[in-house]
Amino acid sequence: MADQPAVLSKGNGSLDARVVFVAEAPGRFGSGRTGIPFYGDKSGDNFQELIDHVGLSRSEIFITNAVLCNPLADGVNSRPTAKEMKNCSAYLHAVLELIAPRLVVTLGTVGLDA
Numbered sequence: 001m002a003d004q005p006a007v008l009s010k011g012n013g014s015l016d017a018r019v020v021f022v023a024e025a026p027g028r029f030g031s032g033r034t035g036i037p038f039y040g041d042k043s044g045d046n047f048q049e050l051i052d053h054v055g056l057s058r059s060e061i062f063i064t065n066a067v068l069c070n071p072l073a074d075g076v077n078s079r080p081t082a083k084e085m086k087n088c089s090a091y092l093h094a095v096l097e098l099i100a101p102r103l104v105v106t107l108g109t110v111g112l113d114a
Contacts, residue, residue, distance in 0.1 A: 011064035011095060012036050019056065020101040021047075022092065024110040025067040025080050037063040064095055066114030085114055 013020075027043055034040040038047035051061065067080040067088050092114055096104065106112040 011062060012039075012058070013062035014059055015062070015099055017060060017062040017099055018102045019060070019105060020062045020064065020096060020099055020103070021105045021107055022111040022114060023063065023065045023107040025065050025069070025084075037065060062095070062099055062101070064092065066092060066110050080110055085110070089114060 021038075023037060026037065027041055036044075038044040047063075051057070065088075067084045068091065069084070069088075106114075
């Protein structure tokens, strides 16, 4: 990841959250640009619609990613490698231990595999 832009998106939300969402990685148009997971792009709009639909607000949840840097390949988002996921796994586990949510919602297979 040395060739990657320094895009760290460690997470966003309440440390008292009952629900934590684990996504794949910061997207280059959303969190890679804004620093806020699922904000400022189409994925962010879809996510906001989802949490609105189930009656949650961003102040009640915590959002993080399986990989904290945007894994780019040829200037476009790519799937994180196993090494990238391993490099960020200790952080993810520490976040989940600290928050101790009642529910962890993984968004996609990368979030689930993490």
